[in-house]
Amino acid sequence: MTTTRIGMPTPRIDGRLKVTGSARYAADQPTPNPAYGWLHVSRIARGRIVAIDERAARAVPGVLEVFTWRNIGAIQPGDIQSQKGFMGTSIAPMQPRIFHDGQIVALVAADTPEAAREAAQRLVVRYAEDAPSAGFGSAGLTSGPAHKSAEPPEPDPQVGNFDGAFARAAVAVDQHYATSTQHHNPIELFSTLCAWSADRLTVWEGSQNVSGYKHGLAQQLGIAPEQIQVISPFVGGAFGSRGSLTQRTAIVALAARRLGRPLKLEVTRAQGFGIATYRAETRHRVRVAATPAGKLVALSHEGEEISSRPDDYKVSGIETTTRLYACPNVASKVTILHADRNTPGFMRSPPETPYLYALECAVDELAWRLKMDPIELRRANDTMREPIKGLPYTSRQLMPCFDAAARAFGWSRRGAEPRSMRDGDWLIGWGCASSIYPTQMAPATARVRLTPQGRATVQTGTHEIGNGAYTAIAITAADQLGLAVENVEVLIGDSELPPAPVAGGSNSTASVCNAVAKACEEIRRKLGKQPLPTHGAIEAYAENVPHGAKPEQVAALYKGVSSIGGGFRLKDRVQAAFGASFVEVRVHARTCEIRTPRIVGAYAFGQVVNPKAAESQLMGGQIWGVSCALHEATDVDRGSARYVNTNLADYLIPVNADIEQHQVIILPESDRQVNPLGIKGVGELANVGMNAAVANAVFHATGVRVRHMPIRVEDLL
Numbered sequence: 001m002t003t004t005r006i007g008m009p010t011p012r013i014d015g016r017l018k019v020t021g022s023a024r025y026a027a028d029q030p031t032p033n034p035a036y037g038w039l040h041v042s043r044i045a046r047g048r049i050v051a052i053d054e055r056a057a058r059a060v061p062g063v064l065e066v067f068t069w070r071n072i073g074a075i076q077p078g079d080i081q082s083q084k085g086f087m088g089t090s091i092a093p094m095q096p097r098i099f100h101d102g103q104i105v106a107l108v109a110a111d112t113p114e115a116a117r118e119a120a121q122r123l124v125v126r127y128a129e130d131a132p133s134a135g136f137g138s139a140g141l142t143s144g145p146a147h148k149s150a151e152p153p154e155p156d157p158q159v160g161n162f163d164g165a166f167a168r169a170a171v172a173v174d175q176h177y178a179t180s181t182q183h184h185n186p187i188e189l190f191s192t193l194c195a196w197s198a199d200r201l202t203v204w205e206g207s208q209n210v211s212g213y214k215h216g217l218a219q220q221l222g223i224a225p226e227q228i229q230v231i232s233p234f235v236g237g238a239f240g241s242r243g244s245l246t247q248r249t250a251i252v253a254l255a256a257r258r259l260g261r262p263l264k265l266e267v268t269r270a271q272g273f274g275i276a277t278y279r280a281e282t283r284h285r286v287r288v289a290a291t292p293a294g295k296l297v298a299l300s301h302e303g304e305e306i307s308s309r310p311d312d313y314k315v316s317g318i319e320t321t322t323r324l325y326a327c328p329n330v331a332s333k334v335t336i337l338h339a340d341r342n343t344p345g346f347m348r349s350p351p352e353t354p355y356l357y358a359l360e361c362a363v364d365e366l367a368w369r370l371k372m373d374p375i376e377l378r379r380a381n382d383t384m385r386e387p388i389k390g391l392p393y394t395s396r397q398l399m400p401c402f403d404a405a406a407r408a409f410g411w412s413r414r415g416a417e418p419r420s421m422r423d424g425d426w427l428i429g430w431g432c433a434s435s436i437y438p439t440q441m442a443p444a445t446a447r448v449r450l451t452p453q454g455r456a457t458v459q460t461g462t463h464e465i466g467n468g469a470y471t472a473i474a475i476t477a478a479d480q481l482g483l484a485v486e487n488v489e490v491l492i493g494d495s496e497l498p499p500a501p502v503a504g505g506s507n508s509t510a511s512v513c514n515a516v517a518k519a520c521e522e523i524r525r526k527l528g529k530q531p532l533p534t535h536g537a538i539e540a541y542a543e544n545v546p547h548g549a550k551p552e553q554v555a556a557l558y559k560g561v562s563s564i565g566g567g568f569r570l571k572d573r574v575q576a577a578f579g580a581s582f583v584e585v586r587v588h589a590r591t592c593e594i595r596t597p598r599i600v601g602a603y604a605f606g607q608v609v610n611p612k613a614a615e616s617q618l619m620g621g622q623i624w625g626v627s628c629a630l631h632e633a634t635d636v637d638r639g640s641a642r643y644v645n646t647n648l649a650d651y652l653i654p655v656n657a658d659i660e661q662h663q664v665i666i667l668p669e670s671d672r673q674v675n676p677l678g679i680k681g682v683g684e685l686a687n688v689g690m691n692a693a694v695a696n697a698v699f700h701a702t703g704v705r706v707r708h709m710p711i712r713v714e715d716l717l
């Protein structure tokens with residue numbers, strides 16, 4: 001029997017299920033006699049519903065009911081995430097007041113999806129419309145907190161005297177950057193299936209937080225959490241879109257109860273833009289100054305983010321951008337602005353994607369001013385202590401990542417001047433940027449059972465969101481118990497399992513695998529010198545409380561509350577994963593078409609559990625970084641505050657032909673301080689910084705500095 005080890009490349013144990021179509025996603029769940037739902041959503045962004053004419057809808061054969069605020073029943077608001085709740089938005093569905101384009105107005109239930117769709121389209125809603133604010137540059141933006149937060153907000157990071165140092169500095173950059181709204185477009189559409197049996201509700205919905213959904217839904221429906229089970233064995237695209245409870249779930253649950261039948265809802269691609277979280281539009285002012293030798297003397301990062309009218313969702317990437325480089329004088333600030341938009345929320349590396357983009361473009365601009373190689377500028381300001389509180393990094397391989405990636409990329413052959421490299425009609429640009437993602441963890445629990453036949457079963461309520469959770473857990477248990485990976489069965493994605501935290505902030509592998517290892521350790525202790533149990537199976541349950549967390553947070557986890565900590569929130573140290581992103585762009589001298597023929601990244605993120613899965617995640621991140629820089633943006637109509645390109649023909653994402661060569665280099669790293677297994681998160685590392693690397697490469701190719709994302713042909717004409 002070959003024993004699996006943590007760190008051996010292992011094919012996904014659920015791979016066959018996925019590629020053969022046997023993996024069951026929410027809407028695939030076979031259910032006897034289901035009814036089908038279809039949403040009708042708001043066509044205005046601000047105002048009130050004056051009347052809903054349901055007659056034509058109700059006349060469609062097969063229609064069972066039209067649910068609106070008049071008949072859906074009581075839904076409690078439920079706390080939003082910033083108040084330690086589970087909701088992504090506080091905007092109640094099905095109410096006369098309209099806060100954003102795509103707000104749920106009605107749910108039609110019918111015997112077939114076709115009848116439900118037809119009826120939903122026949123609803124006639126009359127609105128009284130007010131002039132909306134679409135975002136930056138529109139009248140009617142307001143600032144100031146909409147909610148009281150559960151805890152007093154952390155002060156914005158600052159140290160020394162930024163203003164004085166910046167004013168006196170020899171070389172300085174003072175620039176503004178902007179990032180676009182981006183929307184989740186997972187392959188699995190937002191789907192919910194609810195079935196009641198007496199007073200027990202079962203919910204099948206793709207989720208990054210089954211336990212949170214259970215408790216949040218109980219709050220919304222005013223029933224006991226014990227009456228609810230949330231099941232999500234597979235998720236067809238998460239990245240933050242399924243981390244918080246959306247308003248659709250409670251509606252489907254109530255409607256199913258009223259109908260006395262299971263009810264299945266699949267939200268359309270276009271409606272998805274109003275349903276789930278999305279990446280907020282942001283603006284930045286970055287000021288950075290250095291000595292002639294390239295030592296940073298002053299750094300200020302001010303961010304502005306667009307949120308909805310009633311919510312204060314904030315990504316606040318200044319926690320990271322103020323701590324990446326050594327600098328004695330640092331200031332930062334984030335302002336939330338309210339517009340007539342749905343509430344934004346998590347999307348892969350929510351803080352770092354926009355904020356590090358701004359910082360890493362500014363650093364590249366500073367290098368150009370200093371006539372310094374951008375890698376050498378970063379080396380001059382590398383530090384093992386973050387500058388705000390002077391806390392040590394547990395490990396930090398930023399410069400080794402740069403050196404490894406630069407070597408693989410051939411950076412030494414780069415001409416320093418913009419427009420200095422050319423191949424026929426194509427201007428060639430080489431750019432790079434730092435990647436960083438905080439190493440976060442949360443308390444987690446797991447149960448492991450080992451039989452005399454040498455088979456193990458692991459139970460933990462974590463989530464398979466494409467991260468390879470099934471395989472990482474099987475590898476961990478196999479490693480700890482001396483089994484082959486195929487002898488480990490993994491049960492996850494169910495709110496009735498021992499609870500695990502929300503799969504967010506790249507915490508899952510570290511949090512869950514350490515809990516699994518602890519349970520296995522307990523089994524080994526019970527076994528003593530024997531390799532396997534002799535009389536019946538042995539079982540162990542373990543709770544893992546990471547450094548900086550409190551034991552009572554395990555009790556909170558049983559109430560659905562994840563306590564994600566670590567990263568830059570520890571009192572005694574900081575912990576993060578690092579990387580360096582390199583890209584070659586080619587810009588056509590006449591058409592300004594931008595291509596990305598080569599991507600190289602090197603990353604160090606502690607113990608790698610499954611290099612095969614990690615490489616896939618890093619590759620996906622690199623591609624998302626390119627997507628951010630050159631493709632993705634939700635267009636918002638300035639007059640109506642409505643989303644314009646709500647389909648995959650107009651919402652651009654890169655395809656294979658856009659990504660020609662890419663390379664992922666993983667550096668070995670041993671950091672037993674972060675946790676016993678030494679695991680840092682990797683899920684959100686590689687897209688961070690890659691967007692800036694592309695922007696920096698476009699400058700190097702063309703000499704044109706575009707300070708917003710995405711960069712399009714028209715920006716270079």
Ligand code: MOS
Nearest residue numbers: 239240348504505
């Ligand atoms: Mo992630 S955006 O923390 O799901």
